Amino acid sequence: MSDLIDTHITARVPGEPGHFLINRYGVLFNEMRASDLVKIDAEGRVVERNPDPVRHRVNVAGFVIHSAVHGAREDMHWVIHVHTAASSAVSAQEDGLLPVSQHALRFYRRLAYHDYEGIALDTAERERLVADLGKHKAMMLRNHGVLVGAPSAAEAFSLIYFLEQACRIQIGAMAGNARLRVPDAAVCEKTAKQFDAAGEYDLMELAWQAALRLIGDQAAAYQS
Numbered sequence: 001m002s003d004l005i006d007t008h009i010t011a012r013v014p015g016e017p018g019h020f021l022i023n024r025y026g027v028l029f030n031e032m033r034a035s036d037l038v039k040i041d042a043e044g045r046v047v048e049r050n051p052d053p054v055r056h057r058v059n060v061a062g063f064v065i066h067s068a069v070h071g072a073r074e075d076m077h078w079v080i081h082v083h084t085a086a087s088s089a090v091s092a093q094e095d096g097l098l099p100v101s102q103h104a105l106r107f108y109r110r111l112a113y114h115d116y117e118g119i120a121l122d123t124a125e126r127e128r129l130v131a132d133l134g135k136h137k138a139m140m141l142r143n144h145g146v147l148v149g150a151p152s153a154a155e156a157f158s159l160i161y162f163l164e165q166a167c168r169i170q171i172g173a174m175a176g177n178a179r180l181r182v183p184d185a186a187v188c189e190k191t192a193k194q195f196d197a198a199g200e201y202d203l204m205e206l207a208w209q210a211a212l213r214l215i216g217d218q219a220a221a222y223q224s
Contacts, residue, residue: 003083004028007145008062011153012070012077018042020070025057033224042067061120068126069133069149076137076149078156083145086167091140097166100173100180104166105191111163112139138163154208155201 013019024036038056039047044063046056066079114132138148148159
């Protein structure tokens with residue numbers, strides 16, 4: 001889900017209010033190691049001891065977007081922002097994400113939208129971004145990509161996976177220029193509520209552990 005070096009994941013640092021970890025700028029997702037995480041404050045300042053301008057460099061746009069969400073939503077300990085080809089394509093479509101797959105129905109009436117304002121370098125955009133996000137855990141950034149946030153790594157991963165798959169399915173379904181079949185609104189809402197069910201967390205944790213197993217023998221290297 002990486003876009004070279006320009007997508008980002010952040011996590012709130014337990015026991016350190018106002019501090020969170022962000023992936024170091026210039027490192028691909030598949031290259032990331034624990035030592036590549038950079039601790040910053042809510043204003044994007046590096047709070048590492050003896051900060052190095054190269055090893056502790058962060059993406060300013062990433063800080064603007066993520067700090068807004070972390071600051072406004074205490075429940076969002078993990079925030080993921082990506083702009084894959086599929087999510088960027090759907091974000092550019094007037095109707096946004098359509099309820100045409102089971103993956104998409106997880107976000108039925110539960111997906112926020114934020115209009116594109118240029119590269120996110122202006123801290124003034126944070127207020128508007130948070131207002132658009134509202135109570136939701138997922139948001140489509142128009143002409144840009146998607147963002148999700150959650151209390152746990154497992155839920156954040158589950159959200160971004162389902163949203164990415166929903167976008168891929170939509171692009172594939174529309175490619176043949178065939179008429180799309182949309183379930184009845186009552187069925188859409190029923191399915192979304194099924195995803196909302198409290199027991200869903202156990203399934204997300206199972207999926208997260210399965211994803212970690214994909215790393216396999218490389219796990220020790222990622223922890224370095």
